[in-house]
Amino acid sequence: MYRIICLCCCLFTALPACAFSVTFINPGKSDEVYWLTASRAMEAAASDLDIRLNVLYSERQHPRSVALARQIIALPPAQRPDYVIFSNDYATGPELLRLFNSAGIKSFMAFSAREKPVDHAGIGTPRQQYPLWLGSLEPRAEDAGYLTAKALIARGRAAHLARSGGKLQLLAISGDRSTPSSLARSEGMHRAVAEAGDVQLLQEVYASWEQARAAEQGRWLYLRYPQAHLVWAGNDLMAFGAMDAWRAQGGTPGKNGFFSGINTSEQALAALGDGTLSALAGGHFIAGAWALVLLYDYHHGRDFADEGLELARPMFTLFDTRSAARFNQRYHDLDFSRVDFRRYSKVLNPQLSRYNFDFKQLLQ
Template sequence: MRRMLALLLCCLSLPAMALSVTFINPGKHDEVYWLTATRAMEAAASDLGIRLQVLYAEREHPRALALARQIIAQPAAQRPDYVVFSNDYGTAPELLRLFEAAGIHSFMAFSGRDDQPGQPAIGLPRMHFRHWLGSLEPRAEDAGYLTARALIERGRRAGLPRINGKLPLLAIGGDRSTPSSLLRSAGMRRAVTEAGDVVLLQEVYAGWNRQRAQEQGGWLFRRYPQARLLWAGNDLMAFGAMDAWRQRGGQPGKDAFFSGINTSAQALAALRDDSLSVLAGGHFIAGAWSLVMLYDYHHGRDFGDEGLELVRPMFTLFNDRSAAQFMQRYGQLDFSRVDFRHYSKQHNPGLRRYNFDFRQLL
């Protein structure tokens, strides 16, 4: 009896196995946005005692599938408790099939389920794929809408030339298959429709790439010489279009106006020197919030009572003051000053609803 009691006390004294999560990051390891998302996740993991592994797909969607197979090929004891991934380039159906067959819990962050025609139907979380727990997306349409509306207002104030009474607008979107990309563009179009005095001349897709956006911006400006407003789906594509405008002898922020999305140091600096007229961001935090949700789920606080597919506002429109605040607090991509336990239902039993608005971190 004493031996059994001693064994029990020994087992109780052993540290609990840490919750483990692997994030298949769809971006490049040196891409500012996805690096920022990773750093925020690392800070959340540190606060919550999560063992986090990050694998980069380097913007090559077949590589995301290869990384999933690499995870599954590990001995069962070495596999993560959960895998977080983004539905970039429509990879979700195949990733879900792989993780379901292996019995690994999965969670979508950043870009969720895609209901576009031609995409395989995957149903709702915990239905066809029982191990797919849910998803968390920034409300991506907000980013497109907020930036386009502010850009249009900037053009009005500048008294830009019009075509048949309307301000001409050009747009460079991310890609044609990632849900968040399509929603950003939809938000931009909604702002154009609401404005009434704006015409969208053409939208092209640069695959989130600066060089490609520069090439496309060059021929867009040649094709539409009256256009002085350009909306872009991220900061890199905005910079590419600005490069093209400078090559024509123009001055961004003076004789043409550009908008972007993201919180890179370069984008925030460009906003402050007014070469970039409009900037929204903050959505990189979705990965960190996902870890909070999975931590709570793992400890018996299922997020399902708020919904299995959460789409929450996370974008904020930056101005000079908030850009300076962000740079002061997080300019080195150090999010250790945020205590992510404060947002956990497990650590705060009275918390009834998650607050994922980025503005609270400023």
């Protein structure tokens, strides 16, 4: 099994001869459950596909992503990776594209791609202004916001919560204002609220994906809106922070306050099981592994362009207690070697006509 190389000081080593090499600039922290899970899934896919994988963590310091890119470019040509995968978290994508294209290194966006439909950064589409930008693959993030908000609203209705002006009162704690996946999750939440008709979104704040910051925001939100008993959160950590603040004021999550989250951390799955978390979606960590499947096929002459260069595919699953237990049983140790990633490659399975990147299939 190939080892993930976590470089806090950016120690690069020569890559030995192999089929091809990929470096992933991970925007998260090396001890952050979601991004560690994403890296472990990529490690399993790389092992199956004979890819040499390096993972470098920017530790949620977005200028560090650019610094890592510059250090990759500074390597002697023989030591550079064949491909670099990165995310457009905190809108770092355009600068990374420019750097890698100028250096002659093929690149691919995963997890968060460019902001659409408006191209504020002026980077265009893949293989045009930046010919070595091969494409992008991102989970259809709006699904996560929509599914969790819809389930949260249903839970609020079932609890017969008191209504103000005939409507349930909801608060939202989103990730950030610049990452496309964060914006899409929020859009999904807004769509669910609009469809419901009996829900009022009182305020949406941004906690930068952090538990402590969400707890701080929750404290003053609950004082400002004492009639609100539904809290939608853009990830699990922010949901936990909101729940911490709810407990601090004497409330009980799952009893008189209802919360939703996104991700598949052990803590989130346990909270869903014990009822303190009312709605949970996840599975999107697998996007990096699917990106390696696409690059494997591209490298071996089967271009994914026939399905599109900017792919946004269903990857989120709305968990219930049964599917959460199944996930824990199969992947609680973050060992994804049970998945045969070779079966999803068109090169290795010529009968495949379309990529299937839905996470549900990995729970069957």
